[in-house]
Amino acid sequence: MKRARITYLIALPAAVLVLAGAGAATANANAGTGRSAADQVRTAERTLLRAAVNGDTHTAGALLAPDFQQIDVTGTAETRADYLATIGGGVDFVTLKPIGPISVRVHGSSAVARVKLKFKVVAGGQTVRHKGWTTDLFERRHGHWRLVWSQTTAVPNDLGLFIQSLQ
Secondary structure (H helix, E strand, C coil): CHHHHHHHHHHHHHHCCCCCCCHHHHHHHHCCCCCCHHHHHHHHHHHHHHHHHHCCHHHHHHHEEEEEEEECCCCCEEEHHHHHHHHHHHCEEEEEEECCCCEEEEECCEEEEEEEEEEEEEECCEEEEEEEEEEEEEEEECCEEEEEEEEEEEECCCHHHHHHHHC
16 A cells, blocks of 8 residues: 555656647647657657646547556556556646756657656645656657656655655
């Protein structure tokens, strides 16, 4: 139970995560608009973050590969269905905001995005605020960038308390 609570309060933002916009933004991120692949991936990242905050499983689902897998801060692997269930009502992501630039490296039909985020999450009646890093692996499939793997690492607000919680 404690592990699931940590997952929902801290880890999923990774999820979280995360990317900004709705259907139109998703289409633009994936269309041959002349923008660089890195810019398209940044747009997809922002679109997914916004979808998580809005509880928009349709937009998020359009960006996730069918075989999407997220590794949360507890080391638990979550599926696409798990992720969509969480943002669809399991957890209220009040804020998922980049606090630095979204770094992207593109190699052929793969791209890795990394971003430091500020989280405000409400789950089980508790509000948690923290920072974290999300690293996402995208693949270009059938002309569209899709998120395949995601991992989030929380940045503890209180390192001593965090270390104590691991014991």
